[in-house]
Each structure stands twice: as C-alpha cells, then as structure tokens.
Amino acid sequence: MYTVPLPRIGTDLAWRDAAKRLIGAGVLPQDVLWDYDGDMPALFAADTPLPDYSRPVRAPQSFVEMANVIVWHKDPQRFARLYALLWRLRHEPGLMADRADPDLSRLRQMEKAVHRCKHKMKAFVRFRDLRQGGDRRSFAAWFEPTHHTVEPTAPFFARRFADMDWMIATPDVTAQFIDGNLTFHPGQPKPDLPEDAAESLWGTYFCNIFNPARLKVSAMTSEMPRKYWKNLPESQHIPHLIANAEKMVDAMRDRAPTLPNLRAERLQAQRRKKDPDSP
Numbered sequence: 001m002y003t004v005p006l007p008r009i010g011t012d013l014a015w016r017d018a019a020k021r022l023i024g025a026g027v028l029p030q031d032v033l034w035d036y037d038g039d040m041p042a043l044f045a046a047d048t049p050l051p052d053y054s055r056p057v058r059a060p061q062s063f064v065e066m067a068n069v070i071v072w073h074k075d076p077q078r079f080a081r082l083y084a085l086l087w088r089l090r091h092e093p094g095l096m097a098d099r100a101d102p103d104l105s106r107l108r109q110m111e112k113a114v115h116r117c118k119h120k121m122k123a124f125v126r127f128r129d130l131r132q133g134g135d136r137r138s139f140a141a142w143f144e145p146t147h148h149t150v151e152p153t154a155p156f157f158a159r160r161f162a163d164m165d166w167m168i169a170t171p172d173v174t175a176q177f178i179d180g181n182l183t184f185h186p187g188q189p190k191p192d193l194p195e196d197a198a199e200s201l202w203g204t205y206f207c208n209i210f211n212p213a214r215l216k217v218s219a220m221t222s223e224m225p226r227k228y229w230k231n232l233p234e235s236q237h238i239p240h241l242i243a244n245a246e247k248m249v250d251a252m253r254d255r256a257p258t259l260p261n262l263r264a265e266r267l268q269a270q271r272r273k274k275d276p277d278s279p
Contacts, residue, residue, distance in 0.1 A: 002031060003032075004018045005038070009151065010151075012152075015071050019067075019086060022050065029080065029087050036076065063086065073114050074146065074147045082107065085103055088103075113146075114147050122156055124228045125168060128141065142169050145170060150174075150175050172187045174188055
C-alpha cells in the first residue's frame with residue numbers, strides 16, 4: 001500500500017509525478033491512498049517511498065488536460081478517480097471518447113465545476129486600494145472560492161494587472177504578485193482591508209447596467225450565486241433593485257416616446273398619392 005502526500009500548493013505537479021511513478025510500476029488503484037495536505041488520519045498516513053519507473057508512461061492528451069483541471073476540485077476522491085481512469089486507459093485506449101462511461105462522466109462534471117469556479121473568481125474578485133505609495137500601486141482582495149482555484153486562476157490576474165502589486169487572500173491559498181513575481185502562500189483568515197472609492201463605483205456601475213425589464217431572479221443568482229454576495233460591494237443594491245423592478249419598468253414605459261403607427265402612415269401616403277386633395 002502506498003500513501004501519497006500531496007501539497008496544497010503545487011498539487012497538479014505533485015499528483016502528475018506520483019501518478020507517473022505508480023502507473024509505471026504497475027501499482028493497482030486500490031493499493032494507493034492519496035493524502036491531500038495532511039487530511040488523512042495519522043493511522044493511514046504512513047509515508048511510503050514512491051516506486052521508480054523506467055518505462056515511459058503515455059496517456060491521451062485529453063486525459064492530461066482534464067486531470068490538470070480536476071486536481072483543483074474539492075472532492076477528496078478526485079485523485080483516486082483520476083488514477084483509476086488512468087489505469088483503465090492502459091487497456092481501453094478509446095475510453096476518453098466514451099460519453100456513456102459513468103467514471104468519465106463523473107470526472108467531466110467535476111471538470112466543468114472547476115472551470116465554472118475559475119470563471120466566478122475572475123468575475124467576482126474585488127480589489128481594494130492599500131494606498132501604500134511607491135512606484136507601483138498596491139491592492140488586496142478577499143475571496144472564498146468553491147474549489148481550489150486560486151493557483152490556476154492567479155496567472156490571469158498577473159497578466160491583467162501586471163502594472164500593480166496585489167494579493168488575493170482566501171481560506172485555502174493566498175496569491176501575491178509583487179514586482180512582477182507571482183508567489184503562493186498558505187491561506188489565511190479574512191484580512192481587515194480598507195474601504196476605498198471603488199466600492200461606490202461598483203455600486204453605481206451595477207445599478208446603471210441593471211435592466212428591470214429583463215429581471216429573472218433565478219438566472220441572476222445562477223450567474224451571481226448568493227455565496228459571493230457578502231464580498232461584493234454592489235450586492236447591497238440587489239434587494240432594492242429586485243423589490244422595485246416592477247415600478248422601474250412602469251417608469252421606463254411612461255418615459256418611452258410614443259411611436260407613430262407606421263402602417264397607418266403608409267396607407268395615408270398611398271391615399272395622398274392617388275388623391276392629392278385627400279386629408
């Protein structure tokens with residue numbers, strides 16, 4: 001029995017290296033225990049050296065891409081599920097194309113959940129200005145992701161905000177971007193971040209783009225799940241906007257200009273063409 005310790009930071013590389021060693025040595029899935037960041041009870045957490053392997057390990061590129069996403073899911077069984085599928089791929093080379101396979105279907109659902117979580121992180125991280133002076137602006141944000149998506153999503157923020165220093169703190173992992181260098185550190189409690197002018201700007205922007213005539217609460221909460229509201233400055237306006245949506249629609253209707261009846265105008269133009277003296 002092999003117990004494989006996996007770190008909270010750099011999980012993807014650690015899992016990939018361990019899986020290569022295990023599959024190359026022919027270790028059965030039921031003979032592997034995956035210990036993510038010391039979560040396994042001490043009784044089972046004996047550290048067994050991983051076997052060496054000499055044979056090259058090959059896997060479909062589609063599996064590699066899927067695994068690189070799923071390792072960030074929160075399901076404790078994600079590593080075991082991935083390794084079990086990798087084991088089956090040795091004898092079922094067409095497995096990745098089998099949409100009816102229940103194991104693959106479950107992994108695809110997990111993959112979609114991670115992609116969705118990464119998308120929400122990009123949309124709902126709200127930075128606050130730390131006002132520290134110096135040549136580079138400094139910002140910080142607090143975020144609570146559903147899955148372990150800080151590490152794979154942080155490069156997006158590094159590219160987008162390359163001209164400033166920033167930190168994204170979460171209970172899981174903290175990402176820091178200082179002087180162009182992206183680093184990761186253990187998670188932390190919610191920091192006491194200062195208020196800044198951007199708070200009111202987010203609220204103003206959200207109120208201005210809100211269209212009461214197209215309001216569908218279920219669709220809105222699907223795109224902006226309630227779990228994120230407490231950390232979004234604009235969310236304080238949502239209850240008021242929903243409660244007054246009907247009145248806002250009535251006001252929009254009253255302000256709308258009265259458009260002429262185009263069909264009636266065409267008929268009148270035809271009559272005048274036939275009889276210039278007609279009214």
